[in-house]
Structure formats: structure tokens, C-alpha cells
Amino acid sequence: MGKSQKKKQMRRHNPVRVPDSHIPHGLDSASASSSKKEAILPIIQKLESVDSAERKWACVAVSNLIQNDPSTRRLLQGKNIVGSLITRLSDSEEEVLVEAAGALRNLCIDGGYDICGEMYNKNIIAPLKTFVPKISSTLSQYLESPKDAPENARKVVYELADNVITILWCLSETSNKALTTVNQISLVPFLMSFLAARDKLPLSTVTSAAQCLYVLTDDNPPATNEVRNDVAYTSCLLEIVQSGASINGKGKEVADERIVTLRVLCSGVLRHVAPLPPPSIMATLEIDRDVVIPTLQPVISSGSIAEASGRVVELLQQQESIPELEKLSLKNTPKSDHKSPAELELEQIENRLRTTQLALEVLTNVCATLPETEPLEDDGEQQEDEVMEDQDDLDLEDEVMDSSDDKPSPSRKLLPDLVAPLLPLIQPTPLSFPPLTGGASPHPPTTSALSSIHICAMECLNNIFWSLAAPALSRNQRPSADADREGGVKVWDSIWHALSTVGVEFNGLGQERRREFWYLSVGVLWGVGIVWKGLLVPNDEQIRVLIGLYESTPDPAVKVKCIGTLECLAHHPESIDANRVISTFFLSLLPRANQSAVTPVEPLLQTVSALIDVYSDEMLPYDTNFRQGNYAEILAASAEPVRKLVRSIDRKKERELRRRGEEVRDNLIAFIEYRRSLSF
Template sequence: MGKSRTKRFKRPQFSPTGDCQAELAAAENGTEQGEDDGPAAELLEKLQHPSAEVRECACAGLARLVQQRPALPDLARRDAVRRLGPLLLDPSLAVRETAAGALRNLSACGGFEVCDDMVTKDIMTPLVALLRECSAGLDSNEMSPPGEKDQSRTSVENIANEAVNLLWNVCECSSRAVSIFNKEGCLEIVMKFLSRFSTNVDLAVSVAYCLQTVTEDNPELLRSFSASALHVLESAALGPGSSMEYTLLRTLVAGTIWNLKDIIPSKSQAEIINAILKILSEVLEMDAGEVVVQMKAVETQRLETAAEAEELSEHANGGGLIEDDEMEESPPKRRVRRKTFISDLLPPTNRELREAQALLAAQQTALEMIVNMCCSEGPSDDDDEWEEELSSGDESEAFLESSLSEGGQLLSPLCLSHEIHAALTNFLIPRKVFEKTAFPNSVAVDICSRSPTWKPLLRKMNTVQWRALVCLQSLVSLLEVEDLGGAPALQALAQHLTSLLFSQPDLAQQADFLEAISSALRALLQTMASKHISQCMAPEQLMTLCRVGAQSGSVGVRVNVVGIAGSTGSVLAREDGTLEVLKTIGCFLLEVATKDPSLVVAGEALDALFDVFADGREAERASVQIRLLSTLKEFQPVFKMKIRKEGRGKYSPDQLCVLNNVRMNLRRFVAYQETVEKRLTT
């Protein structure tokens, strides 16, 4: 397993505000007064309007429109990026903010291709200029009169927040954007924004997300970090804020510091690793479900108090409805009812919901960081060298034979430094990760299910569970059995994962969950098999999982269930009275090996067959009864041909290396099975 950048998770998006209801409603409904050209044409046309208010509302409408995937091709065709880009430097601060917000949403909703296209269309030039102006604006505001200073600084910081989010998105998707970030000295600018973490945590969090992205695998940027920049990171990581948003900030800053480990003196490595894992441990210690329940209760109390205050205000002002003629005589002194604008339907920003979201984001980030810490870098050889070694002729077999005979590794193994290993165990990370694999708090789930604004948290709580399962997989693969609590702890963990797995009413529909839990279960059962620890999954449960997994559209899930079948079968092969179960496992693996469209899955199934039927009296009897030898002899040339025909076009050099190794082992295994069958039939 490599870096844990599994998926590009959904970005927080810009929520337009202000008096732009007509444009927002048009974007939401997909209609516009000039319907012939659709909403995009009308909104883009208004970007050139002489009125700043009209330009602002057009940007707000586009910010909403880009969230509708069908609108993206039309916006691309009309060159929306080139038309929005100049507005990042519009004379109106409000237009700058909404233009940056529209581009931020476009980058968040459009994905990698759209972000790369934005860089191609030179969005970085006005974006970098805007960031510089925001930086200068914050400096100039220090000398402004108090009243003006506060209002102007808020505007500048809001613009900076949108701009940094846009920068983060394009840098994650485009290496060219990262190069421009390095070349244009953006680090100094964003570090200035981060230094304001004590007064603007929203902006600091956005910067921390961006920094975590741009510092990964970027040695050129690492050389640019000054002592003052490192001091800002340290201050943010140790900041006194107690809110969940500060918790998220500390977690993200810890991620950035981890990325900077190569420039930290070796004598300080252990101290830094301990500081990082202490932060992650504290984040995982929190019960997100309880926080959700508490925050919802606080929100309910706040809204009730506000309603009571409004009712008292009504009585104080005479109560009742205001007649039309009264309204003509005097302006209303309060808003009787909040209007339901389209902007009200955007993700809510109340502080209690933000707190709950921040903690869940922090826990997800912490789990992803632990996985990255556990994973070594991939092979350093470039693809050309690998492909040269992986020619389909005899040279390939000679290379593989030599590598294996000399004890060489085909792939870089997972490994842990002493410092990381010690910190993981000292801060009880395995136990805390294990706790996060449980299903979300049922009370919190019920609360979120009944509230439209809180309902998105359900997905976030599930994501934390899925990340915990992936993290558990890495820890089980790396740590010694004693570090995980010994054999009884592993058996209890296997029972826990099995109960999680079969508590799902429709397992086949739970794609993300199935991939995460099958990965964890596979790693656990492989570890238990290697240590000869008896396993607890019933044969019926095993085959149910295998059948569901084999039908999955995910190669990862299919590989995992094949590995689970292989690990379970290898343990059963050493026990008496397991003939029927071994036959069932063998037939399943044979079917996958010969029929799965992916060579990666077929190779894993063959590897699993080698493990299950490598030894044991029951395994030998089962192999004869399921006609293992004849099936594999017939499949052997087919497998070899598929590797030669499909390999180079569809699979990476690493995968080809493994497949060639499987092909060689298949030849040896067939020879071994011939001796077994001959001995048993004579």
C-alpha cells in the first residue's frame, strides 16, 4: 500500500451572500430570463457590467451554477475561467470575493481536469497578484483608523480565504500550479495569513490545508522554509484555542510539519514525531458522536433563546401584525421572518455545526496521516528501467529468479522507524484507531438524520470509520502481535470486524465500507495466519463475504476477498476435518483466477491457491477432488498469454513484476501438484 491519498474528498465551498437572489434562483433552477442561451451565457455577460453590484451578483450566481455538474461543459465552452480571472483584481472588494468564490467552487466541483485547465488558462497570474494585494492590504490596515480598519481587514481576510481555497484546490490537482507556487514566493504570503490564526481561524485552516498539500514531495519548497516560518507553524500547532476549529488547525499543521521532516535536524526527529503523534492522539481521543450530540443541544438552546427574545421584542413593540398603512408611515425596526433565499439552502455556517464538522475533519486527517506515516515510498527506479527488466522473454524470468534467489524484494515493504514505532505505541494509537472503527454513535446518527442541515454529517462520520479501517490495516501489517495486544486481542479484533461486516443489511450496496473493512480484515487474517493464530470467521460467513466481494466493481474489494479466502484456507489446511470447506474455498479461488477480467485479481487468486494447497493432508485430498491440477494446467498458457497481450497497456511496472512472479510460481506449483496427484492416485 502506498500513500494514503485515496480520494479527493469534497471541498468546503463558497456560499454567496448579499442581495443576489434573482441570479441565484436562476442558477438553482437552471433557467434565466434569456433562456435561449441558458443561465451560463447571461451570468457571464453580466461579468462585464459597469455596475459593481451586478458583477458581484453574477459571480454569486456562477458560484451556485458551477455546483451543477451538467453546467460545467457549457461554462468551459464559454471560457468562464478567462472571464472570471480578471475579476479577482476588480476595483470592488465584494466582486473580488465573489469571483474568487466562484472560481473556488469551480475548482472544487470540476475535479482534476478542470483545475488543470484553469492553470493552463493562466488563473495563477491574477490569483497570485490577488494574494499579494491581500497581504499588502492586511499590512496597510494596521495603520487605518479603528472603525475602518476592522471592516476593511475583515473584507481583505474574507477575500484571502476564498483565494487560498482556490490556490489549495489547483495545487492539489496540478504540478504546474505547485511550481508556480514555489517560483512566485507564495509561501511567504500564506505564512503571513497563517500567523493570524489567533484572530481568524477560518483563514488559518484554509492556509493549513493548502500548506499540507504543497509541502508534500516538494523539496524545492522545503528549502524555502525560514526559521520564522517554522516558528509560525510551531505557534499554530501549540496554540491555546480550545474550539474544534483550532483542533482541526493543529492537526493540519502537524501534517505540514510531518512533510517538513527532511529539513529537521536528525537530533530533533524523535521530538518532532512525538509532538505530531501527541496531537493526533488527542484528536482521536475525542468522541465525535458525543460532540455532535452536545453541539446540536447547544444549537437548539440558542435558537430557543433567540425565539423567546424575538417574541419579547414583538410584545414590546405592540405585538400583532403591522398594517400596510403603518408600514408606509414608519420603516420596520426588525425582521419579522427570515426570508427563504437560495443562499439559505447552501451549506449552513452556524457555529455549532462548524464545530462538529471541524472535529470530524480533524479525525479524518489524523487517520490519513497515520497511514502515510506507516507507508514507505515506492520503488525509486523509473518506469523505463522497470520495463526493460520486465521484458516478456527469458530475461524476465532470469531477473526474477535472480532477485528471489538473492532474497531481493519485488516491492518496497512497509516499514517503521524506531521513533515512529515508539510514538505509535506510547500514545496508544492502535487502541484509539480500533475504537474509531465502530459504527457512529446511534444517538448522533438519529439527530443528524432528523435535521436537514446536520444530515451531511452522516457521511462525514462514516468516512471517519472507513479511514479508521484503512488505518487499522496499516497498523496490523506493521506492528508486532505484542504491540497489538497479543493473540487474544487479534482474535477479539477479528470478531469485532466480522460483526461489523455482517451487521450491514445490504452489504453489496456499501461500496466504501466494504472496501475499507475487507482491507482491514485481509491484513488481520494474514497476520494471524502467519503467526498460526486460529481464526474465528464461520465458513458460511466467509463464503458470503467472498461471493459478495467477487461481484464488486472494485478491484480492491475483489483482491481483498481473495486474500481473505487464501489466509483462512491456509490455516484450515493444517487442521483435520476441513475437507469440505477447503473444497469450497478452492472452487471459489479457481473461478476467480480463471474468470475475473482483471489480471491483478486473477494473480491474487492464484497466489491464494498456492497458499491454501501448499501443504496439509486435507488440502491434498481437496485439490484432487476439485481437479485443481488439470484446471491450472489448462489455464497456465492462457495466463501467460494475457500477461503478454494486456500487461503493458493496462498495468503498471510494479503490477507486471508481481504478475510475472505469479506466472513463475504457477509453473512450480503445477509441478508440485503433479507429484501430489501421482502419490495420491497410486
């Protein structure tokens, strides 16, 4: 258990912009739910036309058809649209290849990992590699002398560059294999040239370059080292973070939002490459404290996701009242690129939400570097492979763990300060998840962004409270201040309020994000429960829900979280009845003599540990349940089955679990002897 760490298989937390998990598998299902299937065949045919205008039309039409329409996207995939568009990247007409790159870019963003994987397997890297030097050369000419640059320079530098960079960014997130191939292109100088020339280029293209650089430097030594060791690169990034960026183009509001996104991305890149080597003056900076947190905190604190959701609903209602004029236009012309005011505002809202999500993503990893004690480790012992990478982390651990220092440590103060702006971000809105009745969200991009914000905010809280729980775990401390209790109750109630809004129905098609939210939330509740152990008053309904979640989930890790959270509730001294309900449930999970264990190994070990911990102090009021229920003899009857179960754990394949099991077994035997030795 513990903190949310970055996944290695999938580089970053990047959900599909327009999810299609609510659609049953198979092209027939996609065809049945698509309203545009009649338009697909003409598009496929025109992509192969001898007329370049028709090929261009087909590329534009693909982008129009897939907009917020996962069913049609699936149908196009079934017709090998990816392969056809990759072929068009070698088209003799430049306008066609630019539009083909744009269509592939939109497929990457809307379709996520699956489509990116298909593109990689169909060797999209080969034509993309040829574009990089071409764009670099044109960019140099354009910056040196715009008047003397080729006629198509603006289109190449603006449109083609944005499309190519975005595709490479998405491919880099797809898998380590794809990332290794992208590394061979040596993109860092190419991307930094856009950031360096940010005052002369469109902010959207510069932001795409920053996004690609952010992905490339995420746990990727070739790119990370290249940026870290170039003072010009790190100076440029720091300058952007500290001073923003110049606005190039119209629309101050849109530009201001993109500048915020750019600053968040550059702070994330600096965090990836930290610590910076001397003699750079930036080597003296504490990147998290001096750069990252001051950049992120205003982003996660500004705006209301509830208001954003409400405004999206209003805009959708406005759109429904406007006739679809494009249906009255010529059949063989693609929809105009002109967007209505409502569509433009929807894009702005989505961009703001995605910036908040990005800030939370960076913040999650900031919190994940704080000292951690695994709850399954007695006495807070940490494994050798969990030693922190640098002395700054060790210093931070000393500050967090030092409860005797009268001075408020900066790091200890930092974590609670971050909690307040996170709590509103976990509260779902009507658009946060797809409808329980099935089908797509009224506006899938907004739903995808909102659900991602909730998940990322919960991951931040998870890491924060497991960091705060470390002293209690390592020193077996109990909180004592009433003021602490008020803070704990506020967080606890806020999480449960969010869960009640999400609801317990999360096993249907398209409800994966609800389920993920629940599974994360229980981990946060456990962390909060450890920090305020014995101060949180159990609630009968919450106990019932946690037991129900334990019984319904097939995931052993979630079962462990449920047990851990229930254990914390059982520690409330005066809640004797709630303690009895929880302990009775725990006892039901214990193996019986001459019976095969039905409880998975890790949940069982957690259950045994929980019972020992709850009843380690016989003077507490709820200990009457232990004595009246004859718990000592019930535990004694399970000792031999537990011993056999531990012995069955493969010492070579599951060394740590075996060590943990032996520890629990020994503690159980000692605990039974101790309780039997008492006079009452």
C-alpha cells in the same frame, strides 16, 4: 496489495463537500432537480451590470444559491459562472472582487476537483497572482501600525486573503499541472507570514494559510525544501503544534476547534518536511513519535461521530420547523449573511468532523511509512524500489520484525494502541452515506465528512495491519497466543459489523463511497487474517459474501483481496466444512485444459498460491478435503494452462507480474510432485 499510499494524480484525499454523483449526467437532470433555476438568469445578467451594487449582489447570490445544492451548482456551471466570476476578479470596485473571490472560494470547496480544473483552465491564476503582493503589503502595514493602515486593510487582510489562499489551496490539490503553476507564485513566505502573525489575525485566515501550506508541502520539493531549510519557519510550526495558538475574536468554543485544526495541519507540514537538517535542535526530534502522534491521537479519540450525526439530525428537524423568512423578503436582495444558531452549530459539527478526517489523513501516511512486505512476494522479499528512504524506517523495521526481543518495542506497541480509537470511526451512522433510494443526503456536508472519516480510518487500519503482518509474511510465522486471538476477533467482528451496516448495495448512483468502503475493508480483513491466520473461525455468511463480492466486482485488485481473505479463513484447522467450501470455490477459478482462462491473471496467481499455502501441511485436520477431493489431480490438470498463461504475460511491459507468475508456476509443479509422493 498492501498499504494505502498517496495518489500522485490527485494530491490528497479530498472528496467533494456537496457530492452530485447521485444526479444523472446532463443539465436537464440538474434542472429537473433544482428548486432555484428561476434565479439563475437574473444573477448571470447582474454580474455584467454597470451598477457595482448589482454586481456585488450577484456574487453574493451565487454563494447563497450553491449552498448544499449540487443541482443548482451544475446549472450555474452550465451558464459559465466560473468564467464570469473570474472576470469579476479584475473589477474596478474592490467590494465586488472580494465577493467574487468569495463565490469562487465556495465553488472550489463545494464542487471539488472538477470546478477547480475548470478554474485553472480558465486562467484564474493570472488575477490571483496580482492579489498576493497586494495582500502582503497591506498585511505588513496593518501589523506595523493598524491605525495608519488603509481603510480597507481589514477587509483585504481578513476576507480577500482568506478567499485567495483557499482558492490556491484547492487548485494545488487539483493536479500536478496546477500545482506546478502555483509553485511559480512562491507562496511559502506569504503563507508563513500569516502563521507568524497568528496572534493578531483571525484564526480562520491563519488556518487557511496552514491548510494551503499543508497541501503545498505534500510531496512537492520546491515548497518542502523552502520550509525545511528555514529554521524560523520550522520553529514557528513546532511552536504552534506544542503550544496551540492565541485566540483572536469571539467564540471560544469555535476558536478552540480551529486551534486543534491548526495544530493538526502544522504537525502534518512538519511531517512533510522531515527530517529537519542540523544544526537546528529539531533535527534531534523523531517527528512521528515526538510530534505527530501525540497531536493526532487525542483528535481521533475525542468525540463520537454517532453523537455528531444524531445532533445534525436534530438540528435539521429544527430548521424544518422554522419558516423560510427569506422567501418573504425583497426579491432583488441577496439573503442575509446572518446565520441561525442551528446553521452555526451545523458548521461547527462539520468543522470538527473535518478535523478528525484531516488527522486520519496524516495518520494514514504515518502508518504507510512503516515496513511493508507484499503478500504476493514469497518469503517476504521486497523490491529494490521499495527500500525505505531513511535509517529511521530501517530501525523501525528491525523493531517490528524482532519477535525475540523480550522488551516491548515502542513501534510495535504504537500500532495496536492506534487500533482502539480507529474502530469506532469505521462504524457508519444513518448520515454516513447517501440514501440507497436515491437522491441527496439530508445534509450533504455532514455525509461527505462522515464517509471520508470512515474511508480514512479504514485506510489507517489497512496500513497498520499490513505492517503487523510483515513478520508473519517474511518468516511464515503463525500466531500462538490466545490473547492475540481475542484482539483479532474483536477487530474482525468490528469490521464485519461496519460492513453489515453499510450493506451490499453499492452500485447505484451516488453510492461510490459505499463501494470504496467495501473495497478497502476487504484489504483490511486480509491483513487481519494474515496476522491471526488459523485463529479466526470462518463464518458461512461471511464466506458467501466474500465469494459474492469476488464475482460481482470488475476490479482484479479487489478479487485478489477476496481470495487472500478467504485463504486466511481456510487455514482454521478445525473448520473442515468451511475449508471445503473455500477450496471448492478456488478450484472453480482454475483454468481447464484446452479452455481459455476466464479468471484474470493476478487473481488466478493468488488462487494457485492460496491452494498451495493452505494444503502445504498434510497433517492438518482439513487436509482430508484435499485427499478426498483428489485436489492434486485437479491442480495437475491446470498446470499446463497456468504455464501458458504465465508465458503470455509480456516480460517487458509487466516484468514484475511475469516474475511472480513464473514463481507461482514453479511452486505449483513442485507442490503437485510433493503431494503425489506422499503415501496417502
